Amino acid sequence: MNIPFVNLKRMHDRFRNEIDEAVKSIIDSNNYIMGKPVEQFETGFAEYLGVKHVIGMSSGTDALFLALKVLNIHNGDWVITVPHTFIATSEAITMAGGKVVFVDVDKKSSNMSPTKLEHYLNSLDAKSLKKVKAVIFVNLYGSPEDLDNIYSITKKYGIPLISDAAQAHGARIDNKPITDFADLTTYSFFPGKNLGAFGDAGAVGVNDSEKADKLKMIRNHGRTEKYIHPVEAFNCRMDTLQAAILDVKLRYLEDWNRHRIKSAKLYNTLLEKKGYDTPTLDEKYRRVFHLYVIRVKDREKIITDLGNKGVSTGIHYPLPLHLQPAYEYLGYKKGDFPACEKLSEEILSLPIDGTITEEEIGYICNLLPDYK
Numbered sequence: 001m002n003i004p005f006v007n008l009k010r011m012h013d014r015f016r017n018e019i020d021e022a023v024k025s026i027i028d029s030n031n032y033i034m035g036k037p038v039e040q041f042e043t044g045f046a047e048y049l050g051v052k053h054v055i056g057m058s059s060g061t062d063a064l065f066l067a068l069k070v071l072n073i074h075n076g077d078w079v080i081t082v083p084h085t086f087i088a089t090s091e092a093i094t095m096a097g098g099k100v101v102f103v104d105v106d107k108k109s110s111n112m113s114p115t116k117l118e119h120y121l122n123s124l125d126a127k128s129l130k131k132v133k134a135v136i137f138v139n140l141y142g143s144p145e146d147l148d149n150i151y152s153i154t155k156k157y158g159i160p161l162i163s164d165a166a167q168a169h170g171a172r173i174d175n176k177p178i179t180d181f182a183d184l185t186t187y188s189f190f191p192g193k194n195l196g197a198f199g200d201a202g203a204v205g206v207n208d209s210e211k212a213d214k215l216k217m218i219r220n221h222g223r224t225e226k227y228i229h230p231v232e233a234f235n236c237r238m239d240t241l242q243a244a245i246l247d248v249k250l251r252y253l254e255d256w257n258r259h260r261i262k263s264a265k266l267y268n269t270l271l272e273k274k275g276y277d278t279p280t281l282d283e284k285y286r287r288v289f290h291l292y293v294i295r296v297k298d299r300e301k302i303i304t305d306l307g308n309k310g311v312s313t314g315i316h317y318p319l320p321l322h323l324q325p326a327y328e329y330l331g332y333k334k335g336d337f338p339a340c341e342k343l344s345e346e347i348l349s350l351p352i353d354g355t356i357t358e359e360e361i362g363y364i365c366n367l368l369p370d371y372k
Ligand SMILES: Cc1ncc(COP(=O)(O)O)c(C=O)c1O
Pocket: 059, 060, 061, 062, 085, 086, 088, 089, 138, 164, 166, 167, 187, 188, 189, 190, 200, 201, 202
């Protein structure tokens, strides 16, 4: 059996005619920048999420960058995030002019540890604490676990919180939108995401109308109307063509998310029988399983064996950010973030998407050795 990591083709084949129609309508309209399709997608996605405003962007990285800019990050301001994420999270901090500061994750949730964040903030003297101008929490693998607890801490310290939901479209906490638990929430529509474009795209979700207006202005050359620019800014607009495609795919997002959750449950049932410690599923945190990640022993052998039987896997992520050559200048060393380092050695991502079948999951689980 051949099981790709994400089967985009099978997904798109199911509504290919709707996509073709959407693309055709953009070509017929001859309007490729901004306009109604972008507004329509923003309104639809805001309704889906349960947030007041969605502002379409050119990518998830740019969404983070502009969220930081709206918070006026500049001139070496400290921004705290985790070393266990895709580099875009920390890159955006540097792009905005801030300084990257890492805090370790929790071993079980894989997300920023509230205890470690609080411990770090408590360890700072008053002058250093003043330098901390934002925290970016990452809803890794689609899980918002502890976002609410991190938000309580950042509110207590008066530090704004950005929630990187690049992997978490539709995640909820206590049945409330995760956008209620941060000052700004950013999304990526990279093709393989739970909601993916046919290229790069992203968005910011925000309840504060002033921040929304500012985001709309700075994503589009700082303009308020044609050729009127109160500020110099950036070009981080969402392509009209991507918006039209995303609007079609948005109709299916909730079904795909439900399918992902059901698939994760089946994985858990089959893998627990083999002794694996599986991802948590509970009522409080609605995880949307962008990735289904387990910890394994003898990872290289498992990857090769599964690959030989047609199953693609991934590692998210194999080298923690604080140990990346790009961040050598920050002066971190091995051993600084033990939970993240241990995870990076043991984690393995198995195929999951909105269409994976029970038969495929059974096939994959059969191939995995017992965990002992
Ligand atoms: C956690 C996280 N943050 C940010 C990004 C950046 O998004 P994009 O690739 O759309 O720039 C990604 C995805 O690639 C991601 O997984």
